[in-house]
Amino acid sequence: MKSRQIVLGILMRSPQTGYDITQMFQTSFAFFFDSSSGMVYPVLRKLEKEGKVTKEVVPQDGKPDKNLYTITQKGKEEFTEYLSSPVERQIKKSDFLARLMFGDYMEPDQLREIIEDYVRKEKEETELLSERLEKYINKSSRKMTDTETLAYEYGVEANKFQVEFFEKWLENHPKI
Structure with a gap:
């Protein structure tokens, strides 16, 4: 593409x-x-x-x-x-996931900080994109199609899943 x-x-x-x-x-x-x-x-x-x-x-x-x-x-x-x-x-290229692969070479606090920062950024991105999309829809004279809605909702849910996954992981690994 x-x-x-x-x-x-x-x-x-x-x-x-x-x-x-x-x-x-x-x-x-x-x-x-x-x-x-x-x-x-x-x-x-x-x-x-x-x-x-x-x-x-x-x-x-x-x-x-x-x-x-x-x-x-x-x-x-x-x-x-x-x-x-x-x-x-x-x-898929992800600096974040590459760093996780080498997490054993980091101090636990550094690893936790990287994960927490990623979670924060994903939350902010989801919120920002949702706001931008709402503004766009309100300005536009046309309604989103079913397939546009499908792609958008998938993106939002994928971001939410990542946030929930890493928040749960951090919760289950308090020493990190």
């Missing part, structure tokens, strides 16, 4: 601005796709150059013009091809 395929998928639903697409990356896709906010515009420019999206400049009163991107037939074909291709194996 590449960022271009996600951008094309977002545009399959309706024309969007670069800002709208960035908001989707920061909300709906944040649980499973790591992207920077500066990635969307270069992808859109490349897709436009390839004829897979078109850009319409929409004038606004008292504001800068906005660019509205629409997927073309060529873009739809690439996206359909992506959906028909085999699902890529998930590659």
